[in-house]
Amino acid sequence: QKEVExxxxxxxxxxxxIVSLNCTYSNSAFQYFMxxxxxxRKGPELLMYTYSxxxxxxxxxxxxxDKSSKYISLFIRDSQPSDSATYLCAMxxxxxxxxxxxxxxxTQLKVEL
Amino acid sequence: GxxxxxxxxxxxxxxxxxxxxxxxxxxGHTALYWYRQRLxxxxxxxxxxxxxxxxxxxxxxxxxxxxERTGESVSTLTIQRTQQEDSAVYLCASSFTGGSGYxxxxxxxxxxxxx
Numbered sequence: 001q002k003e004v005e006x007x008x009x010x011x012x013x014x015x016x017x018i019v020s021l022n023c024t025y026s027n028s029a030f031q032y033f034m035x036x037x038x039x040x041r042k043g044p045e046l047l048m049y050t051y052s053x054x055x056x057x058x059x060x061x062x063x064x065x066d067k068s069s070k071y072i073s074l075f076i077r078d079s080q081p082s083d084s085a086t087y088l089c090a091m092x093x094x095x096x097x098x099x100x101x102x103x104x105x106x107t108q109l110k111v112e113l
Numbered sequence: 114g115x116x117x118x119x120x121x122x123x124x125x126x127x128x129x130x131x132x133x134x135x136x137x138x139x140x141g142h143t144a145l146y147w148y149r150q151r152l153x154x155x156x157x158x159x160x161x162x163x164x165x166x167x168x169x170x171x172x173x174x175x176x177x178x179x180x181e182r183t184g185e186s187v188s189t190l191t192i193q194r195t196q197q198e199d200s201a202v203y204l205c206a207s208s209f210t211g212g213s214g215y216x217x218x219x220x221x222x223x224x225x226x227x228x
Contacts, residue, residue, distance in 0.1 A: 006155070032215060043117075043204055043219035044156070088155060092215075099208075099215050100146065100169065103155035 003027050006089055006104025015113055019076040023089035023104045026070065030091040032099060033065050035074045038086045038106065047087075048074070051094070079111045115139065117220035119205050125226045126195055134190045134223045138207030145188050146206040146217060147180060156204060162188060195227045 006023045013019055021035075032051055036044035048063040050056045056063045062075040072091075076083055086106040092099040118137045126132050138145045144163045148156040158172040162182040173179070177195075182188040192199055202224050206217040 004155075008153075034216070036219075041224075043221045046216055046218060049216055090156075094215065099217075100158040100161055100172070101148075101156070101217060102158070103148075105153070105155040 001026060003102050004089065004091060004104045007107055008105050010108040010110060012110045012112060013079055015079060015081060015111055017079050017111070019079050019083070019109060019111075021074040021076075021087050021089075021107050021109070023072050023091075024070055025072070025091060025102075027091075027093075027102075028067075028070065029093045030102075031094045032092045033063070033072050034090045034101070035061075035063055036088040036090060037083075038088060040085075044088055081111050081113055084110045117205055117207055117218055119203075119220040119223050121223055122221065123224045123226075125228060128197060128227055129194055131191065131193045132195055132225065134192075134203050134225070136188045136190070136205030136207075136220060138186070138188070138205070139218060141185075142207035142209055142218075143185055144208045144217075145182055146208075147188070147190050148204045148206065150202045150204060150222070152201070159190070159203075192225075195225075197227050200225055200227045 004025045034049040035047045038044045053065045053067045060077045064073040086108045088106045089104040090101040120135045146161040147159040150156045162168045177193045180190045202222040204222045206219045208217045
């Protein structure tokens with residue numbers, strides 16, 4: 001079993017829809033959670049990060065962490081065609097120094113006009 | 114400011130040859146990471162450097178892989194006697210450490226194809 005599980009999709013939604021992307025994890029030591037967006041043939045771009053359970057909002061994006069269920073989500077409101085990309089969840093244990101990330105496989109999202 | 118840069122952007126090599134990939138981190142970032150992304154898969158940690166500490170090499174898949182970093186600047190990842198299964202995108206990331214935050218910022222990657 002992988003430490004981080006993520007549905008690869010593809011997920012296709014109409015413009016303006018609310019998108020829900022999810023990851024589950026098995027390592028209860030993970031404390032630091034991130035979402036990256038990756039366009040085709042580009043490096044991952046950090047979208048959001050959080051250290052604690054609960055919600056964190058940034059514009060159209062909301063990250064949600066439920067440590068008791070080992071489940072994280074990213075919600076995208078009013079989705080746009082420019083949101084079409086692969087979304088990667090990532091997490092790590094906080095060590096006070098560098099932190100190697102464990103990634104999900106990524107969910108491919110397509111927002112259609 | 115400038116982000117993480119990597120070179121070359123693409124590299125095609127014959128099986129058995131050695132390759133060297135380069136990463137320039139964001140200025141001031143003390144930690145530098147290498148990851149590998151195979152087609153259709155998530156990123157796989159390879160190695161990380163933090164300041165003058167010994168690097169964490171726990172993700173290197175074999176002794177054909179090695180990496181160096183000069184101080185808190187440039188890093189090179191070397192793959193010796195390349196195999197076809199080494200074909201992947203090799204991504205470099207850098208971050209602050211400690212109280213300034215842990216967020217990792219990625220470069221565009223080097224796409225390696227072993228023929």
